[in-house]
Amino acid sequence: MLRILATPKDLAIAAAEHFVARSREAVEQRGSFTVALSGGSTPKLLFELLADPNQPFRDQIPWSNIHFFWSDERHVPPDHPDSNYRMASEAMLSRVPVAEKNVHRVPSENPDAEKAAREYEQTLIETTHQSLPQLDLILLGLGPDGHTASLFPGTDVLHETKRLVAAPWVEKFQSYRITMTLPLLNNGASVVFLVSGAEKTKIVKEVLEGPEKYPAQAVKPTHGELLWMLDKAAWSHG
Ligand code: 6PG
Numbered sequence: 001m002l003r004i005l006a007t008p009k010d011l012a013i014a015a016a017e018h019f020v021a022r023s024r025e026a027v028e029q030r031g032s033f034t035v036a037l038s039g040g041s042t043p044k045l046l047f048e049l050l051a052d053p054n055q056p057f058r059d060q061i062p063w064s065n066i067h068f069f070w071s072d073e074r075h076v077p078p079d080h081p082d083s084n085y086r087m088a089s090e091a092m093l094s095r096v097p098v099a100e101k102n103v104h105r106v107p108s109e110n111p112d113a114e115k116a117a118r119e120y121e122q123t124l125i126e127t128t129h130q131s132l133p134q135l136d137l138i139l140l141g142l143g144p145d146g147h148t149a150s151l152f153p154g155t156d157v158l159h160e161t162k163r164l165v166a167a168p169w170v171e172k173f174q175s176y177r178i179t180m181t182l183p184l185l186n187n188g189a190s191v192v193f194l195v196s197g198a199e200k201t202k203i204v205k206e207v208l209e210g211p212e213k214y215p216a217q218a219v220k221p222t223h224g225e226l227l228w229m230l231d232k233a234a235w236s237h238g
Helices: 008-030 044-051 084-091 113-128 198-209
Strands: 002-005 033-037 066-070 072-074 137-140 175-180 190-195 225-231
Touching: 002 008, 008 033, 008 044, 008 137, 008 190, 008 225, 044 084, 066 084, 066 113, 072 084, 113 175, 198 225
Parallel strands: 002 225, 033 066, 033 137, 137 190, 190 225
Antiparallel strands: 072 175
């Protein structure tokens, strides 16, 4: 499903409404809600809205029943400016009544990225009690090169069929990343791409309308819903 929202704020509001609905539904049905947060800059506005006491979302969210994970993380310590955990913590998690034990950040301070990935895989399995976890909500972004999470074009991790979390080397960043793999992403109950800004127009068109060649196009939930939430600038089909 595709939703086009007029502005970045409207995009964040629509995403917040989806987060509230999915979190309440999961807690009512199963007592807990598992969500993977995306990184980069686009989700920041959403996180701030969810935590804002002057907005209608914060008080509707069962914060203490939510398990937070990350779709991917940079190979940096949690206090590093590039840390996806740090961004989410400053924008939201440090401002809402989450149970600290339910905030499952990637142990990305581990100099051995592979070890960090394997540890995170264990955390996912132990927390969900599932060998192939079905996360209730997975947030993803889209890079101008068609990458999502840290699944970059031309990297071997795209062909991973067993691991849930991997530590690919990303040449252009001369760094490892820790990322959820396609088997885990495609097992999500609700997988949502949040995409904002005119710089994404070209890749959005190619990913949504073009031949399959980008990592983001390999995100096809087996049982769950796939939702593309874009702002008008990212869509701009006139
Ligand atoms: C990351 C992300 C990455 C991101 C896209 C879009 O760690 O960088 O998880 O996949 O979602 O690069 O980033 P922007 O939202 O900043 O455009």
